[in-house]
Amino acid sequence: MTGQLQIHSAGPGVTIQDQGRPGWTAEGLSRGGAADPLALLEAAVLLGSDPANAGIEMMGMGGVFSTTQNTRFALTGARMQATVDGAPVAPNSSHLLRAGQKLRIGGAQSGVFGYLAFAGGITTDPVMGSRATHLTAGIGRVLQAGDERPLGTDKDLLAGPMRLPASDRLAGGVIRIMPGPQTDFFDADTLARFTQATFKRSPRGNRQGVRLDHDGAGFDAAGQLNIVSDVIVPGDIQMTGDGVPYVLLAECQTIGGYPRIGTVIPADLPRIAQAMPGATLQFQMLDVTTADATVQPARTQLATLRKACQPLVRDPHDIADLLGYQLISGVTPGDDLERP
């Protein structure tokens, strides 16, 4: 029997996401998938599960969830306060959720996109090879209170909780970009001003892209009103009509007519997605060879994460009912599970 994930309440941007739906650009459908795909890889490593599994993406605000079967789950991405039946659970780690227990996930304390993944993955029917919700393409929809979605079985329920170091991509910072097809539509002064400016992530942003605010003149390209529409990709930095940069994310359109000053490299794109409104961002232009050298295949990323993954040791400060534990009388030789 398949288990179910039950959604008792959900913030306004809670969707099912995986690594996306590549290969349909020519048909007008962008890849989509998690705004911070690395967070789903982190969850897969914490759970020892398939990196292609679908999980729950929560933009800014979580929700209340339960499952009909015991399963391990992991929380990654934006730091969101979470409890299981009132007991706090640590971020960037995996935990056991027993059938019927309430997992409550609050608002983002740092970062924007939080991820909730289950060991067996969410097993909705794939559409065009992926389970990712693509809101602008009308594939799937935001989850709401009362929804249920099928869950795969956790085949390793007894695996202990694991943790990964806290993500360093939740606080903005320096973003590496590379030249694109229209970089030379901008004159040298404008390009220099762009890489010297300090931007603030605007409150205006979603899975399609985020706007960046700054003090000072806009960044205009030569003949920008007459540029023929062209293929765009996630990471492209478009200058909208008034010269304000807008960084495209996973669910962007596939063709656009605004001039683009460059492209954020994939390694740094989650840092844009996760920058909270008001976080500061700066851009550093790499040459193409240097940018290309930053690419890490998923298997390399997974290998690095597996090395960093450690058993979760609970801090006594986090154990609310510490005094209720039998700390002495339960001492054993330590090999109980190995004895016949």
Add this chain to the structure above:
Amino acid sequence: MSAPLPAPELRPLGVDGVLVRFAATLTEAANQRALAFRDQVNAMNLPGVTEVASSLVSVRVGFDPAQTARQTVVDALQTACARLDDAVTAPKRRWDIPVAFGPDHAPQLTEAAALAGVTPEQAVTEIEAQILRVIAIGFAPGQPYLGMLPPHWDIPRQTSLTAQMPNGALVAAVRQLIIFAADAPTGWRHIGQTAFRVYRPDSDTPFPLSPGDAVRFRAVSDSEYVALRQNTDTNGGARCTVLS
């Protein structure tokens, strides 16, 4: 005879892509070259190439950096560019699509026709007479840019956006027509309405149209359009003919 096209420009587009641009402005010749180039690159089956996506006047070739290197892809594409002759790619398929041009479902036909300097009746006759090509698919999933209409149809976009263009709306601007894929805002003018769906995510063929396809529109009455819309298994009355 138009001026010869400039040499294609190769530019990076992401760590996993090369954009080949055939012109700085949209012309039928540049679009034809982009489509021919797309076909040629697809036929080459280059190792590590994952995606070949054409736009109006350019083609993005996506590759897997774990399987190939940018320079290898660029070298192969330069060879392909050198081999690309000016042969026009003949359409492989032709679509015949019924469209209602009013009075109920074409609120801006009169306005658009006036901008093109013709009466609404002449506008419909001209659009029906034209064999259009799918010059690109994009912006929204499956949404075709169709061109090119005669030069007097080089009408500008509206300065203000129409908040919600219905699925299946036929809209016009800058010598092109678009069949809208979803309810969305636009600056293009609404001149007709079709029951044909250009995007069907739940179907085996989610994207019926392909860049390069030929398209002819056939005027139908409002009542015929409504009947086509209600009869959901007729493809909106559209017919596809495979051309030899």
